[in-house]
Amino acid sequence: DVKVTQSSRYLVKRTGEKVFLECVQDMDHENMFWYRQDPGLGLRLIYFSYDVKMKEKGDIPEGYSVSREKKERFSLILESASTNQTSMYLCASSFGVSGSEFPYEQYFGPGTRLTVT
Amino acid sequence: GEDVEQSLFLSVREGDSSVINCTYTDSSSTYLYWYKQEPGAGLQLLTYIFSNMDMKQDQRLTVLLNKKDKHLSLRIADTQTGDSAIYFCAETGRFGAGTRLTVKP
Numbered sequence: 001d002v003k004v005t006q007s008s009r010y011l012v013k014r015t016g017e018k019v020f021l022e023c024v025q026d027m028d029h030e031n032m033f034w035y036r037q038d039p040g041l042g043l044r045l046i047y048f049s050y051d052v053k054m055k056e057k058g059d060i061p062e063g064y065s066v067s068r069e070k071k072e073r074f075s076l077i078l079e080s081a082s083t084n085q086t087s088m089y090l091c092a093s094s095f096g097v098s099g100s101e102f103p104y105e106q107y108f109g110p111g112t113r114l115t116v117t
Numbered sequence: 118g119e120d121v122e123q124s125l126f127l128s129v130r131e132g133d134s135s136v137i138n139c140t141y142t143d144s145s146s147t148y149l150y151w152y153k154q155e156p157g158a159g160l161q162l163l164t165y166i167f168s169n170m171d172m173k174q175d176q177r178l179t180v181l182l183n184k185k186d187k188h189l190s191l192r193i194a195d196t197q198t199g200d201s202a203i204y205f206c207a208e209t210g211r212f213g214a215g216t217r218l219t220v221k222p
Contacts, residue, residue, distance in 0.1 A: 042214035090159055108159030
């Protein structure tokens with residue numbers, strides 16, 4: 001059974017704190033993604049990674065950074081949390097397009113609801 | 118940037134058919150997807166359609182694709198209360214805002 005886990009389901013942080021969100025997948029997927037989900041806006045891509053130590057900016061990377069030191073783990077970092085980063089954060093993984101002839105299905109974790117006060 | 122758009126809410130009665138519509142702009146997408154998100158959970162792939170197909174049927178689900186109009190729809194036959202969820206239309210890596218389907222008994 002495929003699995004994507006996220007370190008916390010709920011997190012409350014103060015403005016200005018450094019925040020780490022961790023994601024681990026056990027499917028040996030090449031690609032990993034971080035999204036934020038906000039009502040009425042759906043999922044917006046923050047960053048993605050197609051290989052270890054590789055990263056690409058998504059649609060809304062400002063205020064975030066990422067780290068992928070191992071294939072199975074992708075971390076999202078908020079260097080100085082702000083109230084407008086209060087959101088649901090979803091991690092996902094998938095096989096690389098070149099590695100699969102099947103649809104580019106993404107497998108999602110349960111999400112981390114982050115509140116910044 | 119490219120956009121995927123869908124209406125935000127749909128309410129139906131149990132036993133009726135539900136139709137969720139979506140428009141997209143990236144004509145190069147090879148696959149188009151429907152994901153389902155149940156309360157408190159992440160997204161799960163519900164079904165997908167290859168871009169050279171017009172229709173795909175999978176039990177109670179029917180996906181229709183109109184490439185000319187860049188329009189995708191998901192029809193759920195005999196909708197049940199367990200189908201209540203948020204449904205996301207997606208191209209590769211790009212998602213719509215999600216349609217919240219409410220099924221009334």
